[in-house]
Amino acid sequence: MTAFVIPNALQLTTRQNKYSFTSFLARDTTYDVIHNIWRLARPDVSSAGGGSTRASLEDVGGRPASERVRSASSNVAAPGSQKVTHCACGKNGEHYSEVASDTILPGTPEKVYTLMFASAFMKEFMREDQKLIDLQISDWEPASSDPKFLSRNMSYIKPLSGSLGPKQTKCELRDETVHFDFDDYVSTVTTTRTPDVPSGGVFAVKTRTCLTWAGNFATRVVVTTTVEWTGRSFIKSIIERSAIEGQKTYHADLEKHLKQYIAAHRSEFIPEGADESVLEPAAVAETAAPGTPSAGEALSPEDVRRKREQERSQRGLQWALDTFMGAYKVGKQSASGAIELLMDFWDNSSGTHILWILVFALLLSNVWTFLKMGKREEVGRRKAETRKLAEREQWIGDTVRILLQELRETPGSLPHVASSPTDSASSRKAEIAELLQSLDAIETRVARLKGTLDSLD
Incomplete structure (x- = not known):
């Protein structure tokens, strides 16, 4: 009875039974979610026009597929009754800057949407044509x-x-x-991230897919894309160009395979008995994608070479930046981990443990001080010995200088070499004798100095 007073209950009716569910906090929202999931799971039933949602739900319970298809065919709209629709995001300028695809496919927006987002065709296309590995797709959820x-x-x-x-x-x-309304238009936004590529953590590729009516049993599919940035990158232009070209190539291949699949399964998209004249979609003006270069903008070989060198330099700078940021993050994480480890140890330690840690720290400090002081004493002793040796050498040098000065001043202490015009044997002998006499005198003085030094030691 509360369902008539408080909006918190739902009732599902099939051909056999009725099922009631109560105590919903948001009944209308729950109903919308169930209805959307049902339409995705059973597009062959939900696409049958002209009936209420309740009648369509009853069809799921009992009628065979052939009868449901005949019922759907009988509810086909009359030629010319479906007008062309436009998405609100296109009217409001919310489409992205680059057009990846703009085409018209046979079939209603609901059929095309189911084929693109809720069918095994896309899985096969990704695995077989795009050669994607380890493909994982979750279920649709609110x-x-x-x-x-x-x-x-x-x-x-x-x-x-x-x-x-x-x-x-x-x-x-x-x-x-x-936006999800098969009678008007459907708009889906896809966010793609590639964390493993250079600068993969600071950008994402946004793709908006809009499906609108382009006429009776014809759907216009408009795909726009852009690259959104959350940080800086030296190879921003390279990433944007590669991402946009990748999106255009992917959707060109997808468009080709969609048309091939629809042509091979025409009865699933075009109702039986439909007039061929109404299958022609409304004319759509072809617009070139913004920023697409024309044929006359071909680059010269020199420009191509410069462009490649610039891209190579940008990649090098980006590699250096990524390396620095990676090292910074590793250092930051290591420091944070060490601090957290010390904090956990401090929190989990008792007073006795802390006291022992302090004693051990003081012991290490004393040992370090003792070793450092010992090294300082050794250095001081070596400096003193070096200073003493330098003073001794200086004293010896001064003594030798005084001795030589005395020898010069004393007559006959140094040998006198007489100049003679003739180099006779007798004069040479006399000179040698004088030199020997001088050497003996010097040796006597040196011996006397040695004795003096020994007495000083």
Whole structure:
């Protein structure tokens, strides 16, 4: 009875039974989430127009698939009844700066959305065509920002073909629906992060996919993308160009495979008996993606060489910056870990342990002081000996100088070499004798000095 007074209950009715659920804190939000999940899980039933949600839910319970398909075909809109719609994000200028894809596919927005976001086709496309490794996709869940919308996470390892850098990288994606109305338009935002590439922690690739009606059984798919930065990078231009080109290449391949799949399964997207004339989509003006260079903007070989050198220099600077930041983070984490370890030890230690630690610290301090003082005494002793030896050498030098001065002043103490015009044998003998006499006198003086020095010691 509370369901008629307090909005806190839901009732699900099938062909066999009725199921009641009560005590909801947010009944309307719960209903929207259940309905969205049901439409994703059973698109063949939910796409049947003309009936209420309750009637469609009853169809899930009992009728076979063939009967449901015939019912859906009977509810096909008349030719020309479906008008072209436009997404609000496009009207408000919320599309991203780069256009990765703008195409029209046969089928309703609900069919195309299911094919792109809730079918096995995408898994096969990613594994077989894109050669992605370790693909993991979570289930759609209510978004934390708004439970009426859904979100999911995805991760995979993507091979890289560049000559420099890593050969593969892990990609982390998050899909979020920002508008979900198959009668108007559907808009989904995908955030892609690559933490393993250079500067991977300071940028993310944003991709917005909008599905609108382009006519009867025709859907326009507009994909815009950009690179959002949360930090600085020396190779910002290289990353942006590579990311945008990668998005354009990926969605070009996806568009090709989507058209091939729809052509091979035409009955799933175009109702039986539909007039072929209404399958032609409304004309959409083709606009060039912003920033796309024209054919006349080809670079000369010299410009290409300079561009490569500039990119190489930017990569080198980025490598140096990443290395420095990595070393800084490691040092910071090590210091924080050491401080935390000491704090934990201090908190878990008793008074006795702390006292023993202080005693041990004092003991180490005394030992260190003793060793340092011993080294200082040794250094002082060596300095004193060196000073004493220098003074002794200076005294000896002064004594020798005085002795030589006395020898010069005393007549006949030094040999006198007479100059003679003839070099006779007798004169040479006389000179030698005088030299020997002088040497004997010097030896006598030196012996006397040695005796004096010995007495001083």
